[in-house]
Amino acid sequence: xxxxxxxxxxxxxxxxxxxxxxxxxxxxxxxxxxxxxxxxxxxxxxxxxxxxxxxxxxxxxxxxxxxxxxxxxxxxxxxxxxxxxxxxxxxxxxxxxxxxxxxxxxxxxxxxxxxxxxxxxxxxxxxxxxxxxxxxxxxxxxxxxxxxxxxxxxxxxxxxxxxxxxxxxxxxxxxxxxxxxxxxxxxxxxxxxxxxxxxxxxxxxxxxxxxxxxxxxxxxxxxxxxxxxxxxxxxxxxxxxxxxxxxxxxxxxxxxxxxxxxxxxxxxxxxxxxxxxxxxxxxxxxxxxxxxxxxxxxxxxxxxxxxxxxxxxxxxx
Amino acid sequence: xxxxxxxxxxxxxxxxxxxxxxxxxxxxxxxxxxxxxxxxxxxxxxxxxxxxxxxxxxxxxxxxxxxxxxxxxxxxxxxxxxxxxxxxxxxxxxxxxxxxxxxxxxxxxxxxxxxxxxxxxxxxxxxxxxxxxxxxxxxxxxxxxxxxxxxxxxxxxxxxxxxxxxxxxxxxxxxxxxxxxxxxxxxxxxxxxxxxxxxxxxxxxxxxxxxxxxxxxxxxxxxxxxxxxxxxxxxxxxxxxxxxxxxxxxxxxxxxxxxxxxxxxxxxxxxxxxxxxxxxxxxxxxxxxxxxxxxxxxxxxxxxxxxxxxxxxx
Numbered sequence: 001x002x003x004x005x006x007x008x009x010x011x012x013x014x015x016x017x018x019x020x021x022x023x024x025x026x027x028x029x030x031x032x033x034x035x036x037x038x039x040x041x042x043x044x045x046x047x048x049x050x051x052x053x054x055x056x057x058x059x060x061x062x063x064x065x066x067x068x069x070x071x072x073x074x075x076x077x078x079x080x081x082x083x084x085x086x087x088x089x090x091x092x093x094x095x096x097x098x099x100x101x102x103x104x105x106x107x108x109x110x111x112x113x114x115x116x117x118x119x120x121x122x123x124x125x126x127x128x129x130x131x132x133x134x135x136x137x138x139x140x141x142x143x144x145x146x147x148x149x150x151x152x153x154x155x156x157x158x159x160x161x162x163x164x165x166x167x168x169x170x171x172x173x174x175x176x177x178x179x180x181x182x183x184x185x186x187x188x189x190x191x192x193x194x195x196x197x198x199x200x201x202x203x204x205x206x207x208x209x210x211x212x213x214x215x216x217x218x219x220x221x222x223x224x225x226x227x228x229x230x231x232x233x234x235x236x237x238x239x240x241x242x243x244x245x246x247x248x249x250x251x252x253x254x255x256x257x258x259x260x261x262x263x264x265x266x267x268x269x270x271x272x273x274x275x276x277x278x279x280x281x282x283x284x285x286x287x288x289x290x291x292x293x294x295x296x297x298x299x300x301x302x303x304x305x306x307x308x309x310x311x312x313x314x315x316x317x
Numbered sequence: 318x319x320x321x322x323x324x325x326x327x328x329x330x331x332x333x334x335x336x337x338x339x340x341x342x343x344x345x346x347x348x349x350x351x352x353x354x355x356x357x358x359x360x361x362x363x364x365x366x367x368x369x370x371x372x373x374x375x376x377x378x379x380x381x382x383x384x385x386x387x388x389x390x391x392x393x394x395x396x397x398x399x400x401x402x403x404x405x406x407x408x409x410x411x412x413x414x415x416x417x418x419x420x421x422x423x424x425x426x427x428x429x430x431x432x433x434x435x436x437x438x439x440x441x442x443x444x445x446x447x448x449x450x451x452x453x454x455x456x457x458x459x460x461x462x463x464x465x466x467x468x469x470x471x472x473x474x475x476x477x478x479x480x481x482x483x484x485x486x487x488x489x490x491x492x493x494x495x496x497x498x499x500x501x502x503x504x505x506x507x508x509x510x511x512x513x514x515x516x517x518x519x520x521x522x523x524x525x526x527x528x529x530x531x532x533x534x535x536x537x538x539x540x541x542x543x544x545x546x547x548x549x550x551x552x553x554x555x556x557x558x559x560x561x562x563x564x565x566x567x568x569x570x571x572x573x574x575x576x577x578x579x580x581x582x583x584x585x586x587x588x589x590x591x592x593x594x595x596x597x598x599x600x601x602x603x604x605x606x607x608x609x610x611x612x613x614x615x616x617x618x619x620x621x622x623x624x625x626x627x628x629x630x631x
Binding site for chain 2: 029033040042118119121131133136141146150151281290297300
């Protein structure tokens with residue numbers, strides 16, 4: 001880029017600075033390549049989180065306002081947390097989160113492990129069965145929601161079918177019932193994710209040293225003892241990974257509630273993610289929406305940060 | 318898990334028990350396979366039935382006179398909001414969004430992974446950790462600022478249009494979504510490539526450096542040719558995630574012509590006007606599911622591997 005103006009005298013130093021500049025550029029190249037991604041992450045993830053946090057301390061309604069007015073949004077959320085009769089939207093959202101999170105993670109782990117153990121018994125046709133359990137994971141929550149909405153509809157789906165088969169007293173209208181609608185979200189969610197958990201456990205089972213199992217069998221351990229005392233404890237890291245994946249999927253769940261229940265009767269199927277969306281974009285309570293987003297983030301962080309910290313420390317050692 | 322047996326009678330008894338066990342195991346596996354397949358089966362069957370048959374027949378029975386009508390209608394005629402031109406336009410919208418977003422985020426992820434493993438600097442773990450954490454944030458915590466920024470990009474686009482006659486993509490919802498998906502996909506793509514390159518022999522890179530190869534030369538000649546498996550994993554993972562996204566799509570392109578497929582499908586299904594055509598809804602859902610299902614069928618192994626890598630360890 002630069003032109004040489006005084007050739008005679010400054011030739012040597014100029015060349016040396018130029019090469020050093022060039023080599024310095026070479027040295028910095030990796031950082032220059034990484035920098036855009038890192039800056040993007042800093043701005044669009046961390047900067048935006050701070051921005052959202054800031055908004056939660058203002059009294060933003062339809063449009064953002066940037067005058068700090070204190071923690072009113074959090075105070076309101078806190079008050080709503082205990083408003084159970086009639087339940088506030090926030091109370092409904094967090095109790096639903098509790099029910100959904102507990103059942104979704106618990107059933108997925110249980111069912112996933114169960115299927116993995118069954119599949120690990122030298123099954124013929126494993127190659128056919130595995131993809132059948134796993135394919136729901138490839139579908140969007142919207143498609144899953146549409147399919148299950150139809151399947152669980154009392155007038156069209158399962159109930160109607162069983163009536164036609166002669167079981168006329170069968171009654172299953174959870175999807176229209178405000179007290180039970182969240183359980184239909186659990187059903188569809190488990191259907192979608194349990195196959196994936198199965199695949200994780202299966203990979204874990206295949207990684208266990210066969211010698212350990214043989215030794216235990218020679219010692220006279222029954223199959224159930226073998227699994228309870230030896231294999232399942234060995235799978236602890238898989239439990240942890242699966243828990244992390246499921247927990248963050250549970251907290252992020254938004255689409256499934258929308259597609260399956262459209263929020264349920266009177267918003268009775270809401271999760272905090274739906275609460276955030278509705279309050280921010282539909283009810284013009286931007287500060288409250290932001291505060292709920294921050295609470296969601298804190299909840300996930302409490303699970304993820306220690307996990308990532310231990311993972312990365314382990315790796316860099 | 319072979320049983321260890323000594324005497325003849327024990328062998329016979331344990332054979333009987335074994336037979337019983339096998340039957341139970343296969344029975345359970347078959348039962349669950351049916352349960353998992355049921356919703357897809359119902360969706361598929363319903364999409365080939367006439368409305369008459371749906372209202373009077375059984376959900377599980379095969380269509381008596383299969384018709385492609387619902388598929389044709391879903392693709393080209395059904396109403397999404399107020400426009401009744403089918404979902405085909407939205408299908409293309411999704412494709413136009415997915416392809417660039419996948420390509421850009423994959424390339425950036427590959428470069429990041431390369432730097433973070435083979436050109437380490439002080440603090441590389443912190444940088445990686447911060448990018449990794451971005452994978453797990455609930456997107457609600459960035460939704461609103463992003464909307465504000467995209468809004469001002471749109472206003473900038475209008476200014477540009479007034480000045481030059483072109484908007485250069487500023488404010489175009491598809492471009493916006495590409496941007497959003499690249500930004501929030503970076504953590505995942507970086508994670509995939511970093512973990513893959515971590516196991517790649519550093520000696521090869523060192524040797525090439527001694528031979529005078531530069532940063533990009535090593536990347537192009539040594540890293541990339543050996544990265545096919547992780548590229549496939551990353552592309553599939555990103556493709557599935559971006560195609561299936563609903564939150565960003567509904568927040569930033571929730572109305573009008575440029576809706577992606579997921580939002581359009583939700584509008585078709587949850588529309589409250591007129592008679593609900595379940596067969597058309599199911600056909601639309603099948604069309605929306607087709608690309609990711611196809612990827613899954615063709616490359617299931619890589620699909621699973623990507624999901625596992627998403628669990629950090631796997």
